[in-house]
Amino acid sequence: MDTRTGLPVVGMVGGGQLARMTHQAAISLGQSLRVLSVTADDSAALVAADVRIGTHTDLAALREFAKGCEAVTFDHEHVPTEHIEALEADGVKIFPGSKALVFAQDKGLMRERLAALGAPVPRWRRVTTAADIESFAGGSWPVVAKATRGGYDGKGVWMLSSPEQAAELVATGTPLIVEERVPLRRELAALVARSPFGQVAAYPVVETVQQDGICVEVLAPAPGLSEARALEAQQLAIDLANSLGVVGLLAVELFEIDGGIVVNELAMRPHNSGHWTIEGARTSQFEQHLRAVLDYPMGSTTLTAPAVVMANVLGGQPGGISIDERLHHLFAADPGARVHLYGKQVRPGRKIGHVTVLGDDMTSVRARAVRAAKWLQEGE
């Protein structure tokens, strides 16, 4: 507890934009997020008052960081499982716990557990040789290969079109799983939050639009999704949160296929598919995550408008007009666009912010959001 305020201290490991936006939410709850940041210039470190510099792979730094925190949680999934176990053994309340988080960290364990729980997943297999992959493909290329650990934003995922490509990838020594290429209609995401008490709150199911493995748009609620399918996706996410013992947010990335849904990935933290909730839901995912890890009752997940679209702002080519000038132009063009910039150096393709637009009509809201994001990201 912070003795100056009588309110709890939450520590977040990692200083990226998720920690930045979680700090922003913490301010409303009377809190100040404690951030463990690799550098003083990381996105969250630029705005938080209580920043500790250290790396998430350094157990001593993690132990020091956790002192005085009511709860410790994560901006990313890269803290070694054994370090989380060590903190748990110390009595630190760390959420999600090691027994849950491992299923977001390791795609092999995740697929095994999902299959055991009866959750719908693509056909898959752990592989160690090119022959394993060739056997899995059975002559039907391409297949999807994924690094079991460490992938994000399209990194750690490969589309393999031939035995030669498979051999080349295996030669790198990366631990791998392979999956069938799912004939998807589109991608969906179901976001829930679960508290230690066991209360679960579910957000409306959204459609996520990807380009080159990076989420570029999120449409809330997912347009044209039947109520039955939406309920199925929410129930699946609730069941997974309960079965895996998740505390905090769980984002279930889904493929919609003919006649159903299958699970693509799990994330156990605030997630890009939930950024729209800052303005588009009564309680943002960031506040909800804090409420969950502190075992507060969950907040309302009600939509605040009939149509909400979030579009990511990716870094453009260097040398164009400045981000500050582009912001002027955008604000002049669309006074209702909600901008979130992460304070990150612009690099081509890097997520440097997002824009959210709300309204009554999904088509026009989406056009505004896409235009706003493009406006902010384009260089010369």
Add this chain to the structure above:
Amino acid sequence: MDTRTGLPVVGMVGGGQLARMTHQAAISLGQSLRVLSVTADDSAALVAADVRIGTHTDLAALREFAKGCEAVTFDHEHVPTEHIEALEADGVKIFPGSKALVFAQDKGLMRERLAALGAPVPRWRRVTTAADIESFAGGSWPVVAKATRGGYDGKGVWMLSSPEQAAELVATGTPLIVEERVPLRRELAALVARSPFGQVAAYPVVETVQQDGICVEVLAPAPGLSEARALEAQQLAIDLANSLGVVGLLAVELFEIDGGIVVNELAMRPHNSGHWTIEGARTSQFEQHLRAVLDYPMGSTTLTAPAVVMANVLGGQPGGISIDERLHHLFAADPGARVHLYGKQVRPGRKIGHVTVLGDDMTSVRARAVRAAKWLQEGE
């Protein structure tokens, strides 16, 4: 400009809850508010990354603080006018400027200027002796006496019922004005923001409910206010912002009387009557103030729900259940209530936070907001 982000640095003098919530808004714009705070435990100092410790009456501290800021602005009106003039002479972009701010700092100058502009004001007079007050009252007591400088939250305002009370107040040596006691129906507030370019954005007119001189509730939009009266109030605020050359927010506190409105007070900063805008308007007053002082185009002021009510949370008696526990109870009782706690030590009657509730029906929204604020503030 912050070279790490390519985005501007705004400095705010004062570390109270207005600076705290402005920092929260700055984060979305890719910024980190620089705060000049008297102590490291002030509300904003607890959450901002770039805090400088110093007092607003120390010109050297103000000059040091302003270095590297694109714009400097205020959490309160207590910076001496001559210091603001000195900073302006240094070339600092400080908003509102001394020529505008003085009308929010000095009630005598404000009343004179409003009268000169033809704005509706209560009958008033500067007074230096008890005889002046008695002559102003003309046998019709009570009259309202106000300290020309330094008042807030009911402090610096006295209801005088007799020549004896007038003599007692004059004896304190406080520079004073007196005003007729206006037969008001209710209080309203019109909030606008103006940029150096001259763009003005106006929020919907609200009703403010006061108790013992402290604002306890704000209803947006003001229930039952005719469109003509609302437009009149907005136009008055826009005219005043232009005439006074305000840059940033201007809150015009109004009395609604039979057949019209009169101006009660002016404030040139984010204002308690605008806290509802965080969730209740597309652009919050805090972001709007930043956009104004940076000369960005203004954001949309559209309501996000038909009825929005903000209720202030005042500190209760010490010894009750903790604020953290009360927060649990409130969240369980009303998952849709939006809580904002300022990280301030609880003292009876002190504003320690606010709650905002949004919905379709003003009566039920108001009841929820009042209940939520009471829930948070009650001690045993």
